[in-house]
Amino acid sequence: MHDIVEQLLGYLRGIWRYRWYALGLAWIVCIAGWVGVQRLPDQFEASARVYVDTQSILRPLLRGLTVDVNTDSQVQLMTRTLLSRPNLEKVARMTDLDLKARDTKQMDELIDGLAKNISLRSAGRENLYSIVYQDRDPQFAKKVVQSLLTIFVENALGETRQDSDSAQRFLDKQIAEYEARLLAAEERVKTFKRQNVGVMPDSGQDHYARMQTLSGQLAAARLELRESEQRRDALSQQIEGELPTFGYGNRSPAADPKRANITLPVDARIQGMQERLDQLLLQFTDKHPDVIAVRQTLADLKKQRDAEMAEITRSMTATASAENDGNGMPVPAGVSNPLYQQLKLTLSQEEANIAAIKVRVQEYESRLTEMQKLVNSVPEIEAQLKALNRDYEVTRQNYDQLLARRESARLSQQAGQTNEDIRFKVIDPPRVPNTPTGPNRLALMTTVFVAGLGAGLVLAFLMSQLRPTFDNRRILTEITSLPVLGSVSMIVSPQVLRRQKIGLISYAGIGAMLVIVYAGLAVAQATGYRFL
Known part of the structure; x- marks a missing residue:
């Protein structure tokens, strides 16, 4: 040390x-x-600050209707390409700097000088940018900053509009092609249906499904026919026990409803509801909602039966009282029995119903026979029709999607033309301080x-x-x-x-x-x- x-x-x-x-x-x-x-020499620094607003109110309102573009990525790309050579050449022309260059070499030197003295500074996430340029001439420095600010704004709007126009032209071309294909597919389906009229499937069912449906309808019609015939036979037997008229001085047992053992249509419903009530009581208590509802219905049916019996009693009483006048003198015999007339009317209606059901059964049998004859040829026709419809549906879906996307592109273009998607706010216009900065x-x-x-x-x-x-x-x-x-x-x-x-x-x-x-x-x- x-x-x-x-x-x-x-x-x-x-x-x-x-x-x-x-x-x-x-x-x-x-x-x-x-x-x-x-x-x-003194250096003057011209600067300007601009704010790029990407949080437009139209974006949430038009979400799902327009093309969703990442505006933040667009802004970052614009800032990175602002000092590209084409943009610097634009600045040179806008500031008349290109007039000082006599040849390409001098022009390159001027462009390089511009690039060295220009700086673009970002404030971070706020999308606030500062454009700064230094030069001996303060007015020239201000022109350069103003030119850069103009290019920055125009490039953003120009690129968006150019992309929208390109997308619009492409969609128009594709829509025209698909429209022609859709018309051709519609014509093929129309021609095929015209050639095979009468054997086309309906309601989305194929031939076998329609045969099965028709067989079910035929079976139901036959069952209904048997039920109607049984009711007819029962009415015929009941009519045999009734007299068409009430005789003189001698009342038929049918004149007393209680002794005539009259069966009304409502009796069958009462019996069915009673059986239903018995079944429910085996499973539930008296307070169960289903038991209460069935009892209420049964009470209403009994009231209806009592009303009908009362009406029949009044009719028979009126008929019986007509046997004597007020002095006890006999009246002519042959007074009609209303119950007999009602049963005859019901029997006539049932006979007409049976005739209609027989016609329906015959029609179902005829249709089923025709379909059984076409069981080998119709499935092939249906398969061809499905293929045509499938091609038509695919073409139509693509056509509808293209129409929707063209409308979306049109809305996006209009939103871009209103300058609402990306808005530029000049916070500080281009200015040059009075004192030199360097x-x-x-x-x-x-x-x-x-x-x-x-x-x-x-x-x-x-x-x-x-x-x-x-x-x-x-x-x-x-x-x-x-x-x-x-x-x-x-x-x-x-x-x-x-x-x-x-x-x-x-x-x-x-x-x-x-x-x-x-x-x-x-x-x-x-x-x-x-x-x-």
């Missing part, structure tokens, strides 16, 4: 011996550098000052190494490897000592003057004063 300290002290003593050379070089470098800094002369002068001092120290150190001297006996012994017998001290006279003091004071004063000059220039620069 002691050796290192001794070596450093030796270097410092060597630099001190050549201090005047160091100071002189420092003055030369500082004066030259400061003059150069003062002669640097160069930073204070920093440059400080750099020159530090460089001058450093250059002086380097020069003194190099001279001390080129012209070395021995400061003590130890260094001399180490270098020469010879023993040093002794050393002679130098006695400085008062005159020499006085000259050394004067030289030291002069050196300090000249060095202090260099610092003072730097400080004065720095203060002047800070106040905006220039010497040149």
Whole structure:
């Protein structure tokens, strides 16, 4: 450690011996550098701030109706391509910078100069961008920023509209093609149905399904026919026990409804409801909703039967009272029996119903026979029709989807033309400050000052190494490897000592003057004063 300290002290003593050379070089470098800094031209920085609003109110309103475009990605792409060569060439033309170029090489140099002095700065997620350009001419710098701002806005709107127009043309072309294919498919289906009329499937059923449905309808009609015949036979038997008229002075047993054992149509329903009630009581209690509903229905049916019996009783009573007039004289016999007339009417209606059901059964049998004859040919026709309908449906679905997408593209284009999808808000229009923004002369002068001092120290150190001297006996012994017998001290006279003091004071004063000059220039620069 002691050796290192001794070596450093030796270097410092060597630099001190050549201090005047160091100071002189420092003055030369500082004066030259400061003059150069003062002669640097002023730079004016023009800037503008623009906000790109991608959160439009139309986006949630038109979601699902228009094409969903990632506007944030579009904005990022625009910012990355803003300083592309085509855009810089546009800026050169808009600012008349291209008039200064005589050939392609000069034009390339001008474009490169523009690219170096233009900067696009982002504020992060807020989509707030600053466009900055530096130049000697403040008005030219402002024109460049204005041109970049215009290109930034126009490129966004232009690319969106160009994409929408391309998509619109493509969709129109595809719709025209599918429309022709759809018309051709419709014509094929129409022709096929015309050629095979009468054997076309209906309601989405094939031939076998229709045969099965028709067989079920035929079986139901036959069952209904048997039921109607049974009711007819029962009515015929009941009519045989009734007299068409009531005789004179002799009342038929049928005149008394209770003794005539009359069966009304409602009796069958009452019996069915009673059986239903018995079944429910085997499973549930009296308070079960189904039991309560059936009992209510049964009570209503009984009331209806009592009303019908009362009506029949009134009719029979009126007929019986008509046998005698008010004086007890007999009246002519042959008064009609209303129950007999009602049964006859019901029997006639049942006979007509049976005749209609027989016609229906015959029609079902005829249709089923015809379908059984076509069992081998109709499935082939149905298969061909399904294939035609399938092709038609596929074409129609694609056609409908294209129509919907064209409408979506049209809405997207209209939304883009209203500038509501991406809106540009100029926060700060292009402006140039009154005072120049560069160069930073204070920093440059400080750099020159530090460089001058450093250059002086380097020069003194190099001279001390080129012209070395021995400061003590130890260094001399180490270098020469010879023993040093002794050393002679130098006695400085008062005159020499006085000259050394004067030289030291002069050196300090000249060095202090260099610092003072730097400080004065720095203060002047800070106040905006220039010497040149």
